[in-house]
Amino acid sequence: TQLLEQSPQFLSIQEGENLTVYCNSSSVFSSLQWYRQEPGEGPVLLVTVVTGGEVKKLKRLTFQFGDARKDSSLHITAAQPGDTGLYLCRLSDNFNKFYFGSGTKLNVKP
């Protein structure tokens, strides 16, 4: 069962462009996390969103949790090559299982 759908699957942009990636579920969840994974490494936590409608900013990254707590978005302003990586969302099904979405692979070209 795929609890989380991420889109787009791949994104290749030029440095300086803006982008948004999405994480959607058919279920309501209590919280959601975004991770970034660089080649050859494990994922690293970027942010956790908990409250419906919540917006969090991390430098050029803006994370939003949908009002109904079934979706989330990550917006990057003025992308840089250092933003290149695989962006993953993660949630719990409230039964001790933690799932990841399929990921968005971002490539920012200089």
Next chain:
Amino acid sequence: NAGVTQTPKFQVLKTGQSMTLQCAQDMNHEYMSWYRQDPGMGLRLIHYSVGAGITDQGEVPNGYNVSRSTTEDFPLRLLSAAPSQTSVYFCASWDGAFGNTEAFFGQGTRLTVV
């Protein structure tokens, strides 16, 4: 502070061989999980544990066994390796049952089954 340590980093197996991927964490986390990541894809949950002596299946458990005799260690056993198990395996640990706790990952084990 070592965090989550996985060994080996690379492994090549022949079809039918068995092996154990090791995972150890030094953060006294109750929760540990194994994921596999196929090229260009996200992580799929294989098995997880909510504490010593307690394990359960994830999305793709077939062909894998786990045990959790201590809080620190969570080994993953491949019983009879198959080419379909070629993947990168990640172990993760975190503290608590809530979805808002940070998961810490090892650097992965790249497994090739020929």
